[in-house]
Amino acid sequence: MVYFNSVVKRADKLIDYCLGHTRFAGIYTPLFCPGRNQYTVNQQQRQDSMMRSNDSNTAHRQLPNLLAEVRACRLCADTLPHPPRPILQADCAARILIIGQAPGIKAHDSALPWNDASGDKLRRWLGVTREQFYSPQFAHLPMAFCFPGYKNGADAPPPKICAPSWHARVMTLLKPALTLHIGRYSQQYYLPEYATLTDAVRATTAHGGERFVLPHPSGRNNRWQSRNPWFESHALTQIQQRVQEVLATT
Numbered sequence: 001m002v003y004f005n006s007v008v009k010r011a012d013k014l015i016d017y018c019l020g021h022t023r024f025a026g027i028y029t030p031l032f033c034p035g036r037n038q039y040t041v042n043q044q045q046r047q048d049s050m051m052r053s054n055d056s057n058t059a060h061r062q063l064p065n066l067l068a069e070v071r072a073c074r075l076c077a078d079t080l081p082h083p084p085r086p087i088l089q090a091d092c093a094a095r096i097l098i099i100g101q102a103p104g105i106k107a108h109d110s111a112l113p114w115n116d117a118s119g120d121k122l123r124r125w126l127g128v129t130r131e132q133f134y135s136p137q138f139a140h141l142p143m144a145f146c147f148p149g150y151k152n153g154a155d156a157p158p159p160k161i162c163a164p165s166w167h168a169r170v171m172t173l174l175k176p177a178l179t180l181h182i183g184r185y186s187q188q189y190y191l192p193e194y195a196t197l198t199d200a201v202r203a204t205t206a207h208g209g210e211r212f213v214l215p216h217p218s219g220r221n222n223r224w225q226s227r228n229p230w231f232e233s234h235a236l237t238q239i240q241q242r243v244q245e246v247l248a249t250t
């Protein structure tokens with residue numbers, strides 16, 4: 001009888017162990033009770049999928065309203081040479097997020113981001129067509145959304161108030177697989193741990209990842225490119241491969 005009670009207790013412990021651990025199936029999976037684990041993993045996957053779907057539905061509902069709010073922004077109107085015309089592109093389906101500087105005058109006139117010679121060069125660098133670049137697969141979120149005018153014969157720096165006012169709110173509704181920081185304003189704001197833009201470009205393109213820094217493709221940076229030939233000969237290959245991988249999995 002004593003022996004029988006001991007066997008029953010052990011069996012109870014075994015069942016407790018099995019049930020207790022399957023509660024965390026997906027994180028810790030014991031070797032026994034495979035049927036129950038499979039059921040629990042499937043249940044967990046369904047819950048994860050429902051949460052992702054709810055997130056996505058929420059983003060789809062909120063993004064149009066937020067973009068309308070951005071397009072009505074007048075926060076730094078008194079510092080701009082023209083009435084504000086915020087230029088950005090964002091879709092919940094975007095896989096690649098490009099954070100550039102600020103629209104130039106041609107982008108301002110056409111209300112299309114990167115619609116100039118710098119944009120042509122950037123598309124060449126990334127190995128994508130205009131159709132891809134302006135498709136919902138890409139989001140364009142410059143450090144300032146309005147043309148800032150000129151300073152010392154070049155485009156003025158992006159107004160500092162823009163990115164802190166809007167970026168975080170837009171980004172919570174996006175889920176890009178790859179983020180490209182174009183130019184030093186974007187790099188300094190998002191990746192200040194790098195002392196220079198060159199350090200940031202070199203480090204982020206040394207291995208494929210979720211975030212790359214590129215120099216601004218403006219002709220004013222031709223000298224930077226000729227001083228850093230590794231960028232065109234090696235770094236661009238990394239970037240193009242990663243861009244194609246991300247687009248292929250969309």
Ligand code: SF4
Pocket residue numbers: 070073074075076077084085086144145146159161162163165
């Ligand atoms: S630059 Fe940005 S903060 Fe300034 S008016 Fe345009 S959208 Fe608003």
